[in-house]
Each structure stands twice: as structure tokens, then as C-alpha cells.
Amino acid sequence: MSEKxxxxxxxxxxxxxxxxxxxxxxxxxxxKAIADxxxxxxxxxxxxxxxxxxxxxxxxKAQHPDLFLEAAIPYxxxxxxxxxxxxxxxEGCNGIKVQQEEYSQDCFMNRNRYMVALSSRVIAVYDxxxxxxTLSTMRYAHTMEREVREIRI
Numbered sequence: 356m357s358e359k360x361x362x363x364x365x366x367x368x369x370x371x372x373x374x375x376x377x378x379x380x381x382x383x384x385x386x387k388a389i390a391d392x393x394x395x396x397x398x399x400x401x402x403x404x405x406x407x408x409x410x411x412x413x414x415x416k417a418q419h420p421d422l423f424l425e426a427a428i429p430y431x432x433x434x435x436x437x438x439x440x441x442x443x444x445x446e447g448c449n450g451i452k453v454q455q456e457e458y459s460q461d462c463f464m465n466r467n468r469y470m471v472a473l474s475s476r477v478i479a480v481y482d483x484x485x486x487x488x489t490l491s492t493m494r495y496a497h498t499m500e501r502e503v504r505e506i507r508i
Contacts, residue, residue: 360395361388362470364492365404365480380506395423397470404480409444425450429466430458467492476502
């Protein structure tokens, strides 16, 4: 890892009354990562936390043009999303890495492991549920001895 990379994991379904809190905490974590010398940010581009993170990194790129935002896309057809925020964030990316051509049951976990493997810091927005991709990614990050910065919701 030549660049210091930071990725995000979190839930797709953020309760409406927690969105502003999550945004402000993500913004704080991104600013802290930049202050700590991180220049590469990786988002899985799922709804919810991933896209909020990508949008906030793009906002930071206005003040820090050296930042690199990568979209880690789990499978090729995901690029066809018509979600306006997905499209806007994708256009602002410096790089796009598609994990695999076709959808498979494990494509999202493969994407998450890829992001963790590249990153020394993982920002996790987590609500305490006892299963799911966010928890699996946090556990994997701990196994890989990555720094995990948790935002509890």
C-alpha cells in the first residue's frame, strides 16, 4: 500500500432520523483521515452509508484535489444503476474497480474484502445487528489488523 487508503462499510437502511447524524460523523471521520495523511478513499457504492461517504469525499476533493476516490463495484451490472446520487458520485471518481463480471451470492463480500485489503483504516457505520455485511466486514477488518473506526447508530 503506497497511498494511505481508507474505506467505508455500513448499512443501506439508515433510519431517516439518523441520516444527518451519520453524515456529520462521516464528515468528521473523513476530515480526520485527511489530517492523518490518507489520500485514497474507497466506497462500495451501495445505497445508504457507501454513497453518503462517496458524496462527502467528493466534497472534500474541492479543498484537497490530491484525494483519490475509488468505486469498488461488486459486479458489472451494478454500474447500470440510475440512482442520481450513484451517477453523480461515479462521475466524480478517480477510479472504478469492478470485482466480477456476473452477480453471485458472495460478490458483495468479495468487494468488501478487496476494500479492506487495500485499506489501513475502515470507517464502519454500525447499528449493532448481529449479522450482515457490515458486521462481517468489521470482523474481517479486525482479522486483517486494520484500524476500525466505528460510528454507532
